[in-house]
Amino acid sequence: MIWPLSDDTNTVLLLCAWLGGEDVYLPLEIREYNTLEQWLFQNGYRTGNLIQQSCAEAAAQATGLGSDRLTALLSRSITLGFYLEEWQRKDYWIIGRGDVHYPERVRQFLQESAPPVLFGMGDRQLLDQSATAVIGPDQVMESANQHAREIAELCARHDRTAIAAGKQTLSAAVVESGLLSGGSVIWVIQGPVFGESLRKLFRRAKAAGKFLMLSGRSPADRRPLPQEPEVGRIAVALCDSVMYVDGTELSGDRYCVEDAVYSVLEQRNCFVRSFGQATAAAERLTHGGANPCIEVEMAIHEELFEDRAEIIQGELLEDDHPDHEIEPAYLEIPAPSKDLASIEETEEEDCETEEMAIVEEQAASGSGKLQQEGIQLDLFEQIPGNDRKDEEGVNTGSSKKEGADDSDNSSRESSEEYGIQGSLF
C-alpha cells in the first residue's frame, strides 16, 4: 500500500520536495536531509516525529538547519495535501527512503546520495526483475541508436527489462524499441513523468505492467537539470548489466552516465560499444574493466541473456557459442519513427507558458489539438550529426572479466540467473 503515505514519507516530502515557487525557505538538499536523518536516528526519533514542535525545534537547533526554515517547510502540509491528491489521481506512486518499498538496489548503491523520495509510475514489480541498462551520452550516431534498439529488443525477447536514462535520442530508441518488441522498460528521468506517460504506446505498456517511469524529483519541481543528476546512477543501480553505447567525442553527458557506469564496473557486468573511434569515455570504461563489444554481433549480445544453465558453467568462449539464428522480431514491427523528436530536458510539463495558453485556447475552440493521430509525439531531439556515415567499429580486443562480487544482490535471483559472473568472451 503506497497510498496514503506514511507519516515518515509525508514528512520527507514536506522537508525535501519542491512544490514550485520556493524562494525564501528552500527544501533541504540531500546532504542536509542526511544530517537531519542522522540526528533523528541517533536520538531515537523517526522522521515523522518532526511534526511535533519540540522535536522539530531540537532538530533545527542540533543540525543548524534553522528553526524558521524547518517550521516553514513543515507547515506546507495543506499545500502538500493538494499535490498528493493530484499525483495520486495521475497514478504516481511515491516512496520515501525509509519506506519498505524503496528499491533496495538504489538504497544500497547510492547510499546517502539515494534520493530521499522517489516518484514513479507503472508496475513497481519491474524494479525487482533482471534488467539491462542501455545507456550512453547525450549525442550518439544513428548506428548507435540502431544498436541500442537491437539490444532493447533482445532484452524483450529474453524477458529482461531494458533500462533507459534521461531524455535523449538514445533513451528514446531504447524505450520505444523495448516496448514495441513487447518487452518491459524502466525509464529513469529527472522531473515529471506524467506527461510522457500519456503517449499511446506508453500508456498501453503501462497498463500492461510493462513500463515504469521513475524520477528522484517531485513532479512539481521546475528547476533546471542540476550539475550532477542522479539519473545515470539510478539506472545503473537498478540493472544487472550495462550496455554503454558510446557517443561522439563532442557529445555532452548531462546525466553523468559515464561516471555512473564507471562507478559500477565492479558490481555490474558492463559492456561498451563504440562506433568508429572509441571516445575517451569508452576508453576510460574499458580500461576500468568494461567489456568492449566489437560489432553488432547479435550472437554475443544474446549471451547477455542466456539461460543460467548455459552460462553458469563458466567461462564460455566466443567460439564455443552456438550460432543463433537471429530472428529479427523487430523487423516485423514498424521501425521506430525518425521523428521521435525533441523535448529538451524540460520542466515544462505543467508550466503554463504563453504558448501553452494559446495551445489551450486553440484546443478548447476545437480548431487545433495538440497531437494529431499518426504524428508521433515529439519526444526527443534529433542530434545534428546523427546522419553521419557509420564507421566500422575498431576491434580493441576482447578481454575476460572476472565475475563481480554480487553479494549486493544476493537477495535477487536475477544476477545468478543470468550468470553475469561468467566471462562472456
Added chain:
Amino acid sequence: MSSPKNLSTLKDVATQYLRDAVGRQDAEFRDGQWESIAQAVSGHRVLVVQRTGWGKTMVYTIATRLRREEGAGPSLMISPLVALMRNQELAAESLNLTARRMTSDNYDDWADIYEELESDDVDILMITPERLANTTFFSRVLSKIKLGIGMLIIDEAHCISDWGHDFRPDYQRIRRIQKLIPEGAAIVATTATANNRVVEDVQKELGGDIPVTRGSLIRHSLKLHNLRLADPRERLAWLAEWIPRLPGSGIIYVLTRKDADLVAEWLESQKIDAQAYYGNAGERDKLERALLANELKVLVATIALGMGFDKKDLTFVIHYQRPGSVVHYYQQVGRAGRGVEKAYGFLMWGNEDEQIADYFLDNAFPSQDEINQVLEVLEDVEGGLTVPEIMFQINLKGSRIEKILKLASLESPAPVIYEMGAWVATGEAEGFEIAQEKIERLRKIRNREKEQMREYMDHKGCLMAFLQRALDDKNVAECGKCGNCRKIPNQFYQPKAELVLEAEHFMGKRKIFIYPNQKWPASNLSEHEIHESETIKPEYRAKWGFVLCRAFDGNLGDRILRERRLQNQYSDEVVSAFIAMIKKRVSKFQFITYVPPHEGKKHIPLLAEAVANELDLNLITTASRTGIGERQSAQKNPVQRARNAAEAFVIDYSVEAPTILIDDLIVSGWTLTTLAAQLRYDGCHAVLPAALVKRTLSE
C-alpha cells in the same frame, strides 16, 4: 500551534476581534463558536454544523486572524457559493483581513491576486471547487503561497459525503485531499444542512472523532404554507394576487429558465417589479444587488441563485415548482426571515415538475456504455481530443460527454485527464469501470429524497416540524404558525377566477423567437459551400423567426404535439392561431415555403397552404428530401444533428424574393438553419422561419 495555557489569553483577544467586527462591545461568542476557533488555532480539524446566519464566517475569519498573527500562511476557503464569497470579503474587512476570491466572474482580477499571493498580502483566498481541476491552480496559486496554506476551510462540507443531498463531483477531490493532508493541519469544515447520517459520514471522512458543533436549525420567523395549485394558470394567478400583499421583497424559485421567463414576464405584465434571474454572471450580480437594495419586489430564479445569497430582510420565498428534496427546500426557504420577525414560505407544485425531476434523476449519471464510448475514442488517439472533436465521433450530447469526462477525470487514478487543452486517455482508460454500486446508491438516495418531498407536500401536521425531523434536529416542536398548524383550508389559497383567465390569455400570447444560428457546431459538415467555414456567413443566415407556443405548456403546445402524433393534419384552431401570429408579426413577405415532410406526412404542406391562402402569399415547394440521414430526433448532439440535417435536403426550385419558411416542431433548429442557408445560397434574399411549437432538448 498554540498550547492550552495561552488559549484563554487568546480567547480574550478573539472576543475583542468579535466585538470590533460586529461593532458592539458587549458581544460574546455563541455556543460552539470559540470552541471551533480554538480547535482550528491549535492546528486541528473541526466540523461546524449550524444554520445559515449562526456565525460560521466569524469562526474561520477570527481563526485566520489569530493564525496569521502567529506567522501562518493564508487560509484557503473552498466554497461553491460565489455569492457568499462577496459577503465573506466584507466580513474579512471588518477584521482587518484581506479576502480575495477567484471565481469565473472576476478573471480580470486574477493577475493582481497572483501578485498579492506572492507578496503574502492575501489572508483568505476563496475558490470554487471547480478551480481545483485547472492546472493553473497549482502553478499560479499554490506555488505562489510561500508559507504554505495555513488553514483549509471546506464550506458545504456535507458534499464530502455521498449521503449528502447534493452531489458535487469536485468534492470527491476535496474528500481525498483532506485525507492526504498530514496530521497537524488546521481544517474547518462547515455546513448548514446535514442530517445525522451525513454528519457522521463527514466526521468519519475528516478523521474520526473530530469535534462537531451543532445547533438547532429552526427558523422561528418563518410561516410555511403548502399550496395545492397544479395548474400553471392558477399558480400564476395566485402570484399576481398575493405578491403585492406580501411585505418586503422575496424570491420565486422555478426549475427551468423557461419558467423563470414566463413567471417574470407575467408578473411584470401585472405591474409587479419582477426579474428573471439567470444569464451571465455580471447580469446576475446586478440583479442580486438590486434585490439587496430592495429595488425589486421579487427575483424569479432557478437554483442558480445560490445558497450563499444572504439578504437579512428577505420576507418571502415562493416555490413555483417543487425542489428536489426536503433539504433543498429547507435551504431555499430558509433564505427568508433571517433578520425579520415575520417571513413566509409558500410551496407550490405542478404536474410538470415531477417530469422535470425524473429527467434530472435519469440523467444524473452516465451509463457504463456511454463511458466506454467516450473512453474508446480517446484511447484510440495519440494526444487528446476536445469535446467538439469527440462529438464528431460519437452520438452523445456535448453536455453528456462533458459530464462523463468530468466524472471520469475525478476518479483516482483517473482514466482520462484534461491536459494542455485536450482530454487525454491515461493507462487506466482501458477497461475502466465506473463504480456502479455507488451510482446505484446515489440514485436510491435521490429517489428517497423525492419520496420525502412528496410526503412533505402531503403532510397534514406541522410543516416546520417536518423539516426539523428530516434534518435530525433535536429540538422538534410544532411551530403554531404554518398553514397546517393554523388549519388553513385549501380554498383559501384559490386565486380569483378572472386572474386565472388573464394568466391563460397571457400564456397564449407570449412571443417565442427562433434565434438564427451563427455558427455550425463543427466544420466540414458536408461538401456544400454553406459548410465551408464554421461560422455561418451572414449572407447564408436566416432572420429571427417566430414560434407559436411551447411544448408542455398545459395548453396549445400540448395539443399541437398530440395532433402531430395522432392526426393527419392540424385542427382549424391551431392553424388559425398560427395564421394570426404570422399576420401580426410578419409583413413584406410575399412567398412562403416549408420544410419538406417525411414520406407520407402532410401536416406541414397543408399548414403552409392554409397560411398562403389566408394571407395571400405565394406558396412554393422549394426543397425535397434526399433520403440521406435519419430522424433528427435520434441525434443526440449538435454536431450529429447538424450533420444529419446537412445532407437531408436538396433545393429543387430557387426563389429570390424574401420567403417565410414553415416547420411544425422546432427542437435544435438545425433543420431550419440548414434549409435557410441552402435557400439563401441559391439566391434567396431573406428567409424567415416560423414554427408551431418549440420543444427544448430536455423535453
